[in-house]
Amino acid sequence: MREALILEELVKNIRNMKFDTQAVHAGTEEDVHGAVVTPIYQTSTFKFKSVQHGASLFSGEEEGFIYTRMRNPTVEAMENAVAVLEGGARALGCGSGMAAVHTAFSALLKSGDHVVCSESVYGPTSTLLKTVMHGFGVETTFVDTSDTEAVRKAMKNNTKVVFVETPCNPTLIISDLAAIAEIAHAQGASLVVDNTFMGPVMQRPFELGTDVIVHSLTKSLNGHADVVGGIVVVKDEQTYPHFRKTLNQIGGVIDPFNSFLVHRGLKTLSLRVKHAAESAMRVAEHLEQHSKIAWVRYPGLPSHPQYELGKKQMSGPGSMIAFELKGGLEAGKTMMNSVHLCQLAVSLGGVESLIQHPASMTHASMGREHREQAHITDGLVRLSVGIEDVEEIIADLDHALQLC
Ligand code: LCS
Numbered sequence: 001m002r003e004a005l006i007l008e009e010l011v012k013n014i015r016n017m018k019f020d021t022q023a024v025h026a027g028t029e030e031d032v033h034g035a036v037v038t039p040i041y042q043t044s045t046f047k048f049k050s051v052q053h054g055a056s057l058f059s060g061e062e063e064g065f066i067y068t069r070m071r072n073p074t075v076e077a078m079e080n081a082v083a084v085l086e087g088g089a090r091a092l093g094c095g096s097g098m099a100a101v102h103t104a105f106s107a108l109l110k111s112g113d114h115v116v117c118s119e120s121v122y123g124p125t126s127t128l129l130k131t132v133m134h135g136f137g138v139e140t141t142f143v144d145t146s147d148t149e150a151v152r153k154a155m156k157n158n159t160k161v162v163f164v165e166t167p168c169n170p171t172l173i174i175s176d177l178a179a180i181a182e183i184a185h186a187q188g189a190s191l192v193v194d195n196t197f198m199g200p201v202m203q204r205p206f207e208l209g210t211d212v213i214v215h216s217l218t219k220s221l222n223g224h225a226d227v228v229g230g231i232v233v234v235k236d237e238q239t240y241p242h243f244r245k246t247l248n249q250i251g252g253v254i255d256p257f258n259s260f261l262v263h264r265g266l267k268t269l270s271l272r273v274k275h276a277a278e279s280a281m282r283v284a285e286h287l288e289q290h291s292k293i294a295w296v297r298y299p300g301l302p303s304h305p306q307y308e309l310g311k312k313q314m315s316g317p318g319s320m321i322a323f324e325l326k327g328g329l330e331a332g333k334t335m336m337n338s339v340h341l342c343q344l345a346v347s348l349g350g351v352e353s354l355i356q357h358p359a360s361m362t363h364a365s366m367g368r369e370h371r372e373q374a375h376i377t378d379g380l381v382r383l384s385v386g387i388e389d390v391e392e393i394i395a396d397l398d399h400a401l402q403l404c
Pocket of ligand 1: 097099
């Protein structure tokens with residue numbers, strides 16, 4: 001009886017439950033009809049009871065829904081679920097991962113500010129900093145953030161944001177988040193981490209001093225390659241209203257239907273990413289000893305340059321593998337053109353295995369000079385391991401490699 005009471009209290013406070021329970025239940029509120037999942041509130045606007053009611057909703061005197069760009073029950077359910085899973089205070093659903101990155105920059109930066117950013121990041125993130133943000137008077141220094149001293153040296157008096165992808169896209173280099181958080185905070189800057197590659201199951205950036213997490217929901221959090229979305233998660237409740245106002249003004253919000261799909265995807269997040277990581281480990285080991293492969297970069301392999309840091313900072317190696325064939329770019333192209341089960345497509349973190357060529361695809365916009373600085377070689381092939389049968393994934397890769 002006593003145990004049942006304790007459990008009832010715990011369920012009311014989902015933040016005290018374990019991750020797998022949170023993944024299934026977080027964000028879902030009591031529904032008037034007793035629905036077990038949050039329904040899709042496919043409405044752009046909400047009716048006021050009176051002029052007075054509308055006015056007090058707008059002034060904030062009363063709580064409620066006004067207009068879907070500002071707040072929507074289905075969107076909010078998904079946002080609350082992600083906030084709980086990341087261990088942050090609040091989250092803001094965005095129309096894409098890039099909208100989330102842009103929202104975070106817009107909330108934290110103004111003209112005259114400086115950003116320190118990982119040199120190996122998703123191509124459009126670097127381009128956003130070099131073009132749009134640069135156009136608004138924000139300067140960026142790109143550094144190898146796996147070199148903590150390089151981060152310290154890149155800091156300036158006007159540095160307001162340190163932006164880190166770890167492991168980064170596509171080189172899988174790992175940066176020491178706790179050390180970088182200390183450097184950023186000593187300067188009064190915020191540490192923003194793109195946690196898309198690992199997600200909250202295997203990496204907990206807030207526990208390492210991060211202030212803001214961004215995600216492409218398009219990837220593992222949704223996990224089924226049928227949604228484009230993004231999210232910003234803030235660690236502190238006090239910073240939330242400013243972020244919400246910024247997103248409301250920029251307008252890059254996610255819609256109710258996509259939020260519903262992401263919320264559904266979250267329920268199996270743990271099962272999917274653990275299974276994919278187990279398979280990725282097998283695939284990486286197999287590739288590393290394959291006679292046609294020059295090198296493999298995977299956080300689970302002892303050959304990874306930050307293997308020990310990865311083991312300390314992450315609770316699993318993830319599902320992303322980078323490698324290069326001995327025959328370089330030409331052999332890589334033959335391989336990517338010859339797979340059947342793994343699909344030649346960008347994106348990652350889904351149930352299906354995807355293979356792609358960063359230099360001509362995801363990181364083409366970065367330009368050759370930046371790619372060379374970030375060690376994104378022309379021959380680098382990126383594989384996102386899905387949850388298909390691992391023997392069949394390996395057989396598919398082996399067959400394609402035979403033709404190279
Ligand atoms: N951050 C990271 C680490 C990403 O990998 C991506 C997309 C984004 C942000 C942007 O998210 P989106 O706007 O596409 O939802 N990464 C992709 C990739 O590597 N292949 O295709 C998209």
